[in-house]
Amino acid sequence: MADSPKSKAAERSAAERSAAELLKAADRSVGEMAERLCDAALAGDRRSLARLLTAVENRTSLAERALRRLYPLAGHAQLIGVTGPPGAGKSTLVAALIAELRRAGRPVAVVAVDPSSPITGGAVLGDRVRMQAYADDTDVFIRSMASRGHSGGLSSATTAAAAVFDAVGFDVVLIETVGTGQSEVEVAAAADTTIVVEAPDMGDEIQAIKAGLLEVADIIVVNKGDRPGAHRTAGQLHAMLADTPRESRPGRPAPKHPEVLVTTAATGDGVSELLAAIDRHRSAARGSDGEAVRLKRAEAQVWAVLVDRLHTRVLELEGAEDLVAALPDGAPAAVLPPVATPGSAPRQVAPRRTGPLAADELLRSVASHEIDPYAAADAILDRLVGRAAGSGRGDTQSRRGRAD
Amino acid sequence: MTDRPLKVLIAKPGLDGHDRGAKVLARGLRDEGFEVVYTGLRQTPDMIVTAALQEDVDVVGLSILSGAHMTLLPRICALLHDRGMDDVLVAAGGIIPDDDVPALKAAGVAAIFGPGTTIAQVADFLRANARPRD
Numbered sequence: 001m002a003d004s005p006k007s008k009a010a011e012r013s014a015a016e017r018s019a020a021e022l023l024k025a026a027d028r029s030v031g032e033m034a035e036r037l038c039d040a041a042l043a044g045d046r047r048s049l050a051r052l053l054t055a056v057e058n059r060t061s062l063a064e065r066a067l068r069r070l071y072p073l074a075g076h077a078q079l080i081g082v083t084g085p086p087g088a089g090k091s092t093l094v095a096a097l098i099a100e101l102r103r104a105g106r107p108v109a110v111v112a113v114d115p116s117s118p119i120t121g122g123a124v125l126g127d128r129v130r131m132q133a134y135a136d137d138t139d140v141f142i143r144s145m146a147s148r149g150h151s152g153g154l155s156s157a158t159t160a161a162a163a164v165f166d167a168v169g170f171d172v173v174l175i176e177t178v179g180t181g182q183s184e185v186e187v188a189a190a191a192d193t194t195i196v197v198e199a200p201d202m203g204d205e206i207q208a209i210k211a212g213l214l215e216v217a218d219i220i221v222v223n224k225g226d227r228p229g230a231h232r233t234a235g236q237l238h239a240m241l242a243d244t245p246r247e248s249r250p251g252r253p254a255p256k257h258p259e260v261l262v263t264t265a266a267t268g269d270g271v272s273e274l275l276a277a278i279d280r281h282r283s284a285a286r287g288s289d290g291e292a293v294r295l296k297r298a299e300a301q302v303w304a305v306l307v308d309r310l311h312t313r314v315l316e317l318e319g320a321e322d323l324v325a326a327l328p329d330g331a332p333a334a335v336l337p338p339v340a341t342p343g344s345a346p347r348q349v350a351p352r353r354t355g356p357l358a359a360d361e362l363l364r365s366v367a368s369h370e371i372d373p374y375a376a377a378d379a380i381l382d383r384l385v386g387r388a389a390g391s392g393r394g395d396t397q398s399r400r401g402r403a404d
Numbered sequence: 405m406t407d408r409p410l411k412v413l414i415a416k417p418g419l420d421g422h423d424r425g426a427k428v429l430a431r432g433l434r435d436e437g438f439e440v441v442y443t444g445l446r447q448t449p450d451m452i453v454t455a456a457l458q459e460d461v462d463v464v465g466l467s468i469l470s471g472a473h474m475t476l477l478p479r480i481c482a483l484l485h486d487r488g489m490d491d492v493l494v495a496a497g498g499i500i501p502d503d504d505v506p507a508l509k510a511a512g513v514a515a516i517f518g519p520g521t522t523i524a525q526v527a528d529f530l531r532a533n534a535r536p537r538d
Contacts, residue, residue, distance in 0.1 A: 048489060050460040058408045122434035123411055129444035135451040141458055146409070146439045176477060 027061075034065035041074075041168050042141040046138060050296055052164055053143055057157045059308070068372045074166035075369035077109075080278060081191030083153060083213065086179025088199040089223035091130035093265040093274075094174050098131060098140060100268075100275050101172055107139035109165035112176040116146040123147075127176060141170065151179035152186030159190045159301055180213060188216035189296040193281045195219045195274075196258075198237070208240035217258040218281045223272060225262040234262050245371050253292060287323050291367070298366035298373070305377035410534050412463040415452045417480065420470035421445060425497065429465065432523030438530070449476060453483040456492060458489045462534040465526075466513075468498040474507065481512035493534045496519065 019060045037055075038046035052070075055063040056249060080097075082090050094110060101108045113126035125144035134140035143161065150156045154177055162173045177187050196217035222234040222242075238260045248254035259277050263270035285293070314320055362376040412428045416423055423445050430440045442460050443452070456464050464484070466477060485493055485525055496508065497517040505516050515529055 004466045047457055050458055054460040116439075117434060117437075120435055120437045122437045123409075124430050124434045125439060125459075126444075128459075129442060132444070132451065134449075135448065135454040142455075143458055144441050205423045 030062050032063055033064045036064050038069050041164075044138075044168075046141065047143065049164070049168055049395050050143070056160045056164060057145060057155070059157070063120070063160070064374055067163065068205075068374055070167035071372035072369055077162070077166035077170055077173050078193070078278075079162055079175060079191045079281060080167075081175045081177065081187035081194040082197060083184070083187045083194065083367050084197030084221075085178040085181070085199070085202065088197045088202075089265050090176050090179070090180075090197050091127040093195075093197055093221065093223055093263065093271075094127075094176050095131040095133075096265045096268050096271040097174060097275065102134075102137065102140065106171040107169065107171045107175065107303065108141075108181065109162075109170040110140075110142040110174045110176065111155070111158055111161050111165070112142065113145050113147055113158060113178050115159060115178045116148045118149070121148070134401055136286050140166070147178055151184070153180045153184030154186050154190060156304065159297060162190065163222040183209065185213060185216045186300075189293065191298050192285065192290065192293060193218045193278050195278070196220055197221045197223050198233065199224050200227045200233045202233070203242050205236050208237050214241070214258075215256070217276070218256060218285075219277050220258045220260045221274060222260065223264045223265050225264040226267070230262050234260050250298060256291060295363055295368040298363045298376075301373040302366055302376045302380065305373050306380060309377060348397055352404045409437055409439045410463065410530060411441065411461045412530065413441045413443065413452070413456050413458065413459060413464045415443045415446050415447045415455065416419075416467050417447050417449060417452060417476040418468055418470045418472045419446060420468070422469045423431055425469075426467040429467070429497070429523065429526065431488070433527060436482040436523065436527040440528070449479045449483050449487055450478055453487060457487060457489065461492065463493045463495065463530050466494070466496045466498075466499070468496065473498070473500050473502055477508055478511035485512070491535050493530065494528070495526070495530070496507065496524075504530065506521070 034055075037048045037052050041052055052063075052066050053065060082094055082097075084090055091112065094112070098108050098110070110127075110131065112131075114123055114125045114127060116123045123146035125146060127144055128142055131142050132140070143163065145155045145158065147153075147155045154175070160176060162175060165173045166334075175187060175191055177184065194216055196213055196219070198220065200222060214220065214237075222237070222239055224230060224232050241258060243258070244255045244257055246257075259281075261274055261277060262271060263274055265271065273281070360380070362371070362379055365371045366373055366376045410435055414433075416426050424487070426458060430442045433440050439460060443453065443455050444498055447455075452464065452466070464536070468476065468481065470498050473496065477494075484490070486495065494513050495517065496513050496517045500518065501518050502509070514533060517529075518528055
């Protein structure tokens with residue numbers, strides 16, 4: 001009797017129903033967990049904050065729930081990016097900035113990114129070594145992150161982590177990149193103010209006019225100011241950048257005119273002057289420049305969610321696994337976005353040009369923290385695909401329906 | 405739930421300045437695919453526990469050669485407990501006499517790795533014993 005096709009079908013649909021129930025229950029519990037962690041983190045619990053950051057870093061479903069709740073609460077913190085070549089003194093300078101900001105009573109969070117091994121996926125995160133003295137100060141929170149195959153000098157979760165810190169009330173978020181070469185400029189979109197740290201005698205005047213890192217600097221710091229050559233290096237940088245045109249050409253962003261400062265981060269010399277320069281830049285950038293940076297940041301965040309969503313959709317298509325398996329060796333890493341592929345070194349997927357998305361009202365709403373990047377990405381996706389309510393959950397259910 | 409890398413804090417509590425072993429282990433675990441947060445020399449128990457909390461690590465690895473392990477290691481375990489971090493695996497390495505091992509284990513140190521331990525042994529132990537917490 002149990003063999004009759006009818007009862008088999010009934011058994012199957014019962015099993016499917018209970019699987020769907022289980023999924024729903026799991027979903028509910030993820031939602032509840034996200035709410036609990038957010039409540040606690042917003043009330044000042046640092047352990048919950050740390051757990052949220054882990055979820056964000058691992059891009060779990062809990063992270064999406066939490067970010068959708070927290071993103072509208074963010075948008076108040078001052079985001080300061082610190083970048084520059086390895087060994088220039090970024091971590092030491094960040095430590096000195098923490099000290100200066102704490103003297104002013106401002107709560108500070110740090111996201112410090114170090115590179116992941118392209119071979120094993122492992123990493124040594126050593127930036128904390130320079131930032132020791134704050135064990136019993138609950139208004140300092142330092143979080144190290146591995147870049148996990150992301151190639152722009154940050155990890156793919158850095159901007160979201162900064163938004164979490166922002167939402168739970170940190171006044172300043174310092175974002176320290178991996179030691180960069182000449183062209184890892186992603187931090188410029190992640191931060192309101194980008195500081196490029198150089199060491200003395202790292203290059204001549206030709207280095208100062210090359211394209212890349214120095215172009216995105218809002219402030220240039222020549223660190224290790226006690227070394228011979230520091231002031232000469234600062235002078236050369238200043239002289240070469242003085243020729244930057246004042247007027248912007250139509251259709252291009254206004255050229256930057258970075259201040260050039262000398263610091264000795266290890267002793268704190270010049271750090272209060274640096275903080276003053278950061279605040280000057282902040283008040284100067286309140287207008288259209290700042291708006292452009294915020295739009296760019298919103299675009300990158302929405303784009304990242306879109307890529308994730310599309311990635312999921314493509315892999316959900318019938319036969320997708322066979323298709324990916326049939327690609328030539330190495331192709332999946334080049335074709336697929338850098339989701340959960342530690343060990344590969346995928347290409348950067350952030351958009352280089354501002355496409356039709358840039359004009360969108362949605363991005364403005366994300367930039368002003370009225371809506372979260374997930375809502376914007378889903379709205380764009382709906383518009384593109386032309387169907388209603390395209391959340392990940394809906395997809396799972398409809399796929400289950402099709403399997404019948 | 406995810407196949408993310410395990411995150412390990414390597415710290416040196418106390419006052420001895422011998423961090424060669426800690427650095428070799430940090431680099432070795434990196435090569436085994438771990439994300440290793442290294443905090444440097446002369447850490448107080450408070451500093452170590454705060455770092456472990458902020459970094460949300462799966463494992464705290466303590467390297468100690470000063471002889472103060474009977475004071476410092478139980479103190480760190482107690483602080484972890486106080487801050488609700490019982491799910492963090494604690495392991496220690498360095499010069500620790502066999503006679504002290506039972507008391508340290510009772511205090512919450514899951515494993516003690518003496519001289520001669522290979523990186524692979526440590527890595528295998530951590531993979532087998534770190535609790536998935538997602």
